[in-house]
Amino acid sequence: MTLPDLPDRRAAAAPTAPALADDTVTLNNADLLDRVRRAATALRGEGVGASDVVAIMLPNTVAFVVSLFAAWRVGAAATPINPSLTPAEAGYQISDAGAKVLITEQAVTDASVATVLSPAALFDTEPDVAQPNPISSDALALLIYTSGTTGRPKGVLLDHANLDAMCAMVIAAFALTAADHSLLILPLFHVNGIVAGTLSPLLAGGQATVAGRFGAQTFFDRVEAGRATYFSAVPTIYTMLCDLPAEVRPDTSSVRFAICGAAPASVELLTRFETRYGIPIVEGYGLSEGSCASTINPLHGPRKAGTVGPPLPGQTIRIADLDGAPAPHGTAGEVLISGPNVMRGYLNRPEETARTLVDGWLHTGDIGYLDADGYLVLVDRAKDMIIRGGENIYPKEIETVVYRLPEIAEAAVVGRSNPLYGEEPVLYVALNSGARISADDISEHMRATLSKYKRPVAITILDQLPKNAVGKIDKPALRRRDS
Structure with a gap:
């Protein structure tokens, strides 16, 4: 499999090559493997194994990524938790996911989890000598919680096949290689930060820097210091960067591209950013239920402002009318997605799963149409979101x-x-x-x-x-x- 033994394969191929960094820690491939093996020892010590769930409630740090790989190494799945959630909100996710262990730096009063481990406890142990547990492609890898119209967040079931397919699509779409360096400024509790910002560059042989809290005034200092080749952000961040004083003139020559997603961006904002900083922005669209991304404006090809691009290779977009039948070309309707990246369903929500996954098609609830070139144009979102x-x-x-x-x-x-x-x-x-x-x-x-x-x-x-x-x-x- 691709992900559970990735630290081992990287360390064997190039032990001293850079792998992962955050605001205070820098790891080469050998360091990364050592930390993952130590964290795996800690998890095995708490009885974590196949079919278990490890909850990770950490800020953007190396420890978050190490925890992911450690969970997969012992055959478990991971559920990332937003560290800003209230105790009641976090407790609901921990309980609903059936997490056996919670990894966090915060004080926890909820008793629904058997064991709480700090990042320090993960690494204060001997490296695990066992090889990564064999994992089938349909084994659960990530349990991503997304808010639902019923008022309670629901767990999106993503298996290893989903992540393998999604990462392969990202690597192909952006031609990622060992020379690439992702600067991650989006939260790791979102699938975008995990897949596009972290796993894909590591799988491609490159490296990732996990930035802590985003600051517009210091962002380009990070770009220049690390020579990042790409990053992903939301329109709010691009607006903040465009509003920096005119005398801010950073060296952006290392950056090949930037990704914009999560919310619609105006044509004016995209043009203003690209003109000022010389960084091409590729706008895309995706959902947690689709593992990350389903469409993207091509990096090497026509980028059409006002669209979110054509489907990624391996995925199909269909526009459906109110009855679920294919809408006439160019007519707006519900966006449906199919592909190997589409989730298995929602945890313990058979009725919602049946409404959302119909005959292999993911019903997004978003409204859009395909233009003459097959680029998706979103005209509305799910009604209330x-x-x-x-x-x-x-x-x-x-x-x-x-x-x-x-x-x-x-x-x-x-x-x-x-x-x-x-x-x-x-x-x-x-x-x-x-x-x-x-x-x-x-x-x-x-x-x-x-x-x-x-x-x-x-x-x-x-x-x-x-x-x-x-x-x-x-x-x-x-x-x-x-x-």
Whole structure:
């Protein structure tokens, strides 16, 4: 298999070649293998093996990547957890995934996980002498949690075949070689950061630098110091970099390309960035359910601003009408995806899996059309989803929390335009008859349960929320009110 024995193969081929670095640690191939083997010893010591799940709740560090490889080495799967989640949010994921071990630097009060290991504990042991456990291609590799319209995040099941196929597609699309150096600035708890930013360059024989917290003022210093050849970012980051003072003139000669995804980027933003810094941006589209990416504007070929490019080789995009039949060419409809990268399904969610995977096609819920050249143009997203600075926010999750307040009769969250983050959530509520509660009280209630990036930036209390013809809350009317 490709991933479990990757550290071994790299160390055997070029032990002193650079492999992985973060803000404080630099590892060559031999160092990487040594750390992975030590972490594997720690996991085996806790009884972790085939079919188990290891939860990783770490910031962007070398330890995160080492933990991934160690889990795969002993035959387990990994579920990455956003370290900014509240204890309740993290506890839900740990419990739902059935994680046997949690690797984290944070204090944990949730008792749903059997063992908590710190990164230091992973490496304070002897290297594992066993070879990587044999793993079949259909063995679970990653359990990525994505917010759902039901209000609870659901686990996306990605097996080793999914990751092998997706990494091969990324390597081919960007012609990655041993000369490439990825600068990872996106979070590692997202599949993009794992696949495009880390695994693909390592598989290609290159290296990856895992940056900690992103800072626009220091970003190009990292590029110049490490001679990065590519990076992936979201429109918010490109906006921040474009807004740097005019006297900032970095040396970007090492950078072959940059990737833009997670949220739509304007043609003006892409042009402004490329013109100023001389770095071509390739815009793409993908979902966690598709292992990372399904379309990308070609690096060596026509890049069409306003599109997210043609399908990656090995994948097929189909546009379906309301009945699921193929839509006429050039007509907008739901984007369907098929390919070896498409997930196995959702963990313990057979009904949602059946609705999302139909006859081998992944139903994305996104609306788009294919132009005359086969490039995908997205015209809308899943009906309610808000994308704030590249982070997906589902209003239903927020509304579920708000409805726990007895004073609330109706609640609706919609997206409001923001020049930096693209969108931000705002909340509208109506109260039960005779009830009294302030916007500050509602905000305080959400603070205990929801991560900061999910919390609405404004709360408006109305006598009643607008309704459409069938009596449902009219969210388009609320969006117009807030535009």
